[in-house]
Amino acid sequence: MTAPGVGSVLIVGSGLIGASIGLALRARGVTVWLEDADPESVRVAVERGAGLPGPPSTDPELVMVAVPPVVAASVIVECLRRYLDATVSDVASTKTRLQREVESYGPDVGRFVPGHPLAGREVSGPAAARADLFADRVWALTPSTATDPDRTDQVAGLVESLGAVVVRTTPEEHDRAVALTSHTPQVVSSLVAAGLDSLGAAEVRLSGQGLRDMTRLAGSDPDLWTEILTSNAEPVSAAIDSLIERLAVVRDGLRGERGGPASVHAALSAGVLGQAKVPGKHGTEPVPYAVVPVVIEDRPGELGRLFASAARTGVNLEDVRIDHAQGRPTGLVELEVRPASSAALAAGLREDGFEVRD
Amino acid sequence: MTAPGVGSVLIVGSGLIGASIGLALRARGVTVWLEDADPESVRVAVERGAGLPGPPSTDPELVMVAVPPVVAASVIVECLRRYLDATVSDVASTKTRLQREVESYGPDVGRFVPGHPLAGREVSGPAAARADLFADRVWALTPSTATDPDRTDQVAGLVESLGAVVVRTTPEEHDRAVALTSHTPQVVSSLVAAGLDSLGAAEVRLSGQGLRDMTRLAGSDPDLWTEILTSNAEPVSAAIDSLIERLAVVRDGLRGERGGPASVHAALSAGVLGQAKVPGKHGTEPVPYAVVPVVIEDRPGELGRLFASAARTGVNLEDVRIDHAQGRPTGLVELEVRPASSAALAAGLREDGFEVRD
Numbered sequence: 120m121t122a123p124g125v126g127s128v129l130i131v132g133s134g135l136i137g138a139s140i141g142l143a144l145r146a147r148g149v150t151v152w153l154e155d156a157d158p159e160s161v162r163v164a165v166e167r168g169a170g171l172p173g174p175p176s177t178d179p180e181l182v183m184v185a186v187p188p189v190v191a192a193s194v195i196v197e198c199l200r201r202y203l204d205a206t207v208s209d210v211a212s213t214k215t216r217l218q219r220e221v222e223s224y225g226p227d228v229g230r231f232v233p234g235h236p237l238a239g240r241e242v243s244g245p246a247a248a249r250a251d252l253f254a255d256r257v258w259a260l261t262p263s264t265a266t267d268p269d270r271t272d273q274v275a276g277l278v279e280s281l282g283a284v285v286v287r288t289t290p291e292e293h294d295r296a297v298a299l300t301s302h303t304p305q306v307v308s309s310l311v312a313a314g315l316d317s318l319g320a321a322e323v324r325l326s327g328q329g330l331r332d333m334t335r336l337a338g339s340d341p342d343l344w345t346e347i348l349t350s351n352a353e354p355v356s357a358a359i360d361s362l363i364e365r366l367a368v369v370r371d372g373l374r375g376e377r378g379g380p381a382s383v384h385a386a387l388s389a390g391v392l393g394q395a396k397v398p399g400k401h402g403t404e405p406v407p408y409a410v411v412p413v414v415i416e417d418r419p420g421e422l423g424r425l426f427a428s429a430a431r432t433g434v435n436l437e438d439v440r441i442d443h444a445q446g447r448p449t450g451l452v453e454l455e456v457r458p459a460s461s462a463a464l465a466a467g468l469r470e471d472g473f474e475v476r477d
Numbered sequence: 478m479t480a481p482g483v484g485s486v487l488i489v490g491s492g493l494i495g496a497s498i499g500l501a502l503r504a505r506g507v508t509v510w511l512e513d514a515d516p517e518s519v520r521v522a523v524e525r526g527a528g529l530p531g532p533p534s535t536d537p538e539l540v541m542v543a544v545p546p547v548v549a550a551s552v553i554v555e556c557l558r559r560y561l562d563a564t565v566s567d568v569a570s571t572k573t574r575l576q577r578e579v580e581s582y583g584p585d586v587g588r589f590v591p592g593h594p595l596a597g598r599e600v601s602g603p604a605a606a607r608a609d610l611f612a613d614r615v616w617a618l619t620p621s622t623a624t625d626p627d628r629t630d631q632v633a634g635l636v637e638s639l640g641a642v643v644v645r646t647t648p649e650e651h652d653r654a655v656a657l658t659s660h661t662p663q664v665v666s667s668l669v670a671a672g673l674d675s676l677g678a679a680e681v682r683l684s685g686q687g688l689r690d691m692t693r694l695a696g697s698d699p700d701l702w703t704e705i706l707t708s709n710a711e712p713v714s715a716a717i718d719s720l721i722e723r724l725a726v727v728r729d730g731l732r733g734e735r736g737g738p739a740s741v742h743a744a745l746s747a748g749v750l751g752q753a754k755v756p757g758k759h760g761t762e763p764v765p766y767a768v769v770p771v772v773i774e775d776r777p778g779e780l781g782r783l784f785a786s787a788a789r790t791g792v793n794l795e796d797v798r799i800d801h802a803q804g805r806p807t808g809l810v811e812l813e814v815r816p817a818s819s820a821a822l823a824a825g826l827r828e829d830g831f832e833v834r835d
Contacts, residue, residue: 235683237683237684237685246835247834247835249834257682257683259683286679286680286682286683287679288679288680288683292677292680293680293683295676295680296676296680296681296683296684297683299672299673299675299676300673300676300680300681300683300684300685300688301683301684301685301687301688303669303672304669304687304688304691305687305745306724306727306744306745307665307669307691307724308687308691308748309744309745309747309748309749309751309752310720310723310724310727310744310748311661311662311665311720311748311751312747312748312749312750312751312752312754312755313723313744313747313748313750313751314657314661314716314719314720314723314751315657315658315751315754315755316747316750316751316754317657318653318654318657318658318754319650321644321645321646322644322646322650322651322653322654322658323654323658323754323755323756324615324644324756325593325595325615325617325644325646325651325654325655325658325659326595326654326658326659326755326756327595327658327659329659329662329663329666329693329694330658330659330662330755331755332690332691332693332694333662333665333666333690333691333694334748334751334752334755335687335690335752336687336690336691337745337748337749337751337752338749338752338753339745339749341742341745341746341748341749342742344745345738345741345742345745348727348731348741349731349738349741352731352732352733353731355731356728356729356731356732358672359724359725359727359728359731360728361672362668362669362672362724363721363724363725363728365668365671365672366664366665366668366717366720366721366724367717367721369664369668369706369717370714370717370718370721371714373706373707373710373711373713373714373717374710374714375710380703380707383703383706383707384699384700384703386664386667386668386671387663387664387667387695387697387699387702387703388699389667389670389671389674390666390667390668390669390670390671390692390695390696390699391667391670391695391696391697391699392670392671392674393667393669393670393671393672393673393674393692393695394667394670394692394693394695394696395696396670396673396674396676396681397670397673397681397684397688397689397692398681398682398684414607421788422784422787422788422794422797423784423785423786423787423788423789424788425784426780426781426783426784426785427781427784427785428781429780429781430779430780430781430782431781436780439780439797476605477604477605
């Protein structure tokens with residue numbers, strides 16, 4: 120556990136992210152105050168042990184703004200005005216427009232160090248806060264030319280003390296990256312799902328795991344995502360534009376125009392290369408896992424028996440995928456392991472009577 | 478086990494699908510002959526018990542053509558010519574062009590009943606064949622106006638005897654459906670992945686589970702998929718065209734044109750509705766599972782301990798997702814269960830010392 124490098128922090132916004140930062144900093148001996156537009160949110164966060172209720176009794180060394188993106192700029196500017204020596208950072212998921220707004224209206228904007236933790240959000244609110252929410256997660260810091268480098272180092276130290284991995288980039292590169300890795304995929308998932316509306320109940324059954332993967336994001340909250348997408352409108356619309364162009368090449372290829380099937384093949388081949396760049400479960404380097412497919416009965420206990428058997432082999436499972444058939448009470452479980460371990464796992468499972476496919 | 482309704486079947490093409498049909502029919506007492514352009518493929522399939530090596534000693538009642546799509550039409554036509562009383566069916570994944578070709582060149586095309594089993598293909602070849610490959614899988618039958626309805630019923634009976642669920646539709650509706658549920662998602666996944674090529678190594682790390690889901694299909698074989706996409710060129714290019722139009726609406730909305738943010742919100746909302754139509758793991762009806770999130774250490778044995786604990790609760794797990802953090806030796810496991818079972822599972826896991834998130 121490295122030292123946070125600051126003695127006192129005010130967290131404005133006591134939701135999942137803010138309260139989790141509070142819990143982590145408290146565990147590291149930092150004095151933490153919590154504020155929120157919603158007093159109940161502060162109450163729950165304080166009860167969880169994430170800090171003391173604000174306002175701070177003395178000026179904090181650092182202010183972490185963890186409010187919804189739509190109010191982030193005004194809260195950041197207000198904090199720069201309230202605390203004339205403090206470093207101010209934030210956690211908003213898009214950075215360019217926010218930076219522009221802070222630089223337009225804020226005093227002494229060199230003290231503002233913009234940040235974006237890429238942490239899980241399957242739940243929300245301070246009740247779900249966890250001190251280890253950021254452990255080994257990527258946390259982007261996006262200083263602009265106006266940002267004081269010493270302040271950036273200070274925030275980087277604090278972020279690393281939470282266990283996160285700092286990735287430094289510019290606001291513009293950050294926003295272009297999340298447009299490609301997160302925002303455009305969200306739009307595409309929604310539109311692929313929306314395209315199913317013309318299918319009858321029988322025809323939509325002509326689908327499999329691929330469609331489930333591709334449409335999972337489409338279940339997300341439209342309010343939240345409209346806010347996120349409009350906050351990153353320029354990079355996302357540019358990314359969509361580029362996607363439209365590449366889709367048009369494939370469409371024309373299928374119609375025998377442009378390069379014909381060769382341009383379809385080229386697009387798919389570029390996809391294979393791109394897919395290899397996607398970070399694996401363990402982050403920085405995509406790891407090509409070996410897949411051990413096992414057929415099991417879909418009934419209580421079978422998965423337990425399978426994983427107990429896998430545990431006896433001592434092989435670490437990197438991922439698990441369960442491919443139930445449509446309406447079918449049996450299933451295929453794909454165990455992903457490091458390639459060197461796959462033979463040992465397969466042999467061990469077979470010894471325990473499992474059907475491992477070749 | 479229902480009766481197949483035929484006494485003898487010739488299977489042309491002894492790969493995964495053909496050999497699996499053979500195994501299933503043999504188990505049901507049907508006389509099966511196997512042919513393949515590759516004698517080794519026949520040898521392995523025969524050795525597996527999928528049937529006798531062809532040619533048949535007497536005319537088969539039914540011929541199942543399970544060859545690669547690019548040669549399907551000529552093999553079907555040849556079989557209609559060779560066996561003048563037999564019903565001929567096939568398993569090609571696109572139907573309209575094939576139907577047109579068979580009707581152009583084949584004699585007595587009323588005997589041809591086109592089909593398409595939606596069965597797993599993570600492995601291939603006769604060595605991977607399984608008698609239960611089609612159990613509770615959807616198997617589309619796409620008779621045209623030329624098809625003899627009695628022959629369609631005969632093939633439906635055979636398909637149902639393999640445990641599959643018959644979905645009857647037209648060749649055109651089938652191809653439009655798979656264009657939307659499978660072929661366009663494949664193209665989109667490839668292009669989203671290809672779009673990452675402009676990102677640096679640091680920026681591509683600004684991604685999460687969503688990107689992994691959206692780009693998984695992009696790892697597929699470009700040769701195979703070029704063949705599939707070109708065999709369904711018209712419906713796929715139409716579906717891409719429609720997707721381009723909807724992407725343009727979102728792009729323009731983000732630029733403040735057309736409906737502005739309202740049209741972005743409308744597109745995302747349509748995606749939520751579309752996603753709800755996607756068949757769940759168990760097929761016909763999407764089942765809204767409850768998610769029980771559990772935090773575990775990522776080391777050998779932990780998953781085994783978790784699943785053994787889950788098994789003791791008697792609750793059946795419908796799905797498992799493991800969300801490792803980037804570079805992080807701990808992980809979040811999401812157990813999906815029927816909603817009525819989630820409280821019992823969470824309580825049981827907590828008793829065994831697991832950290833279950835709220």
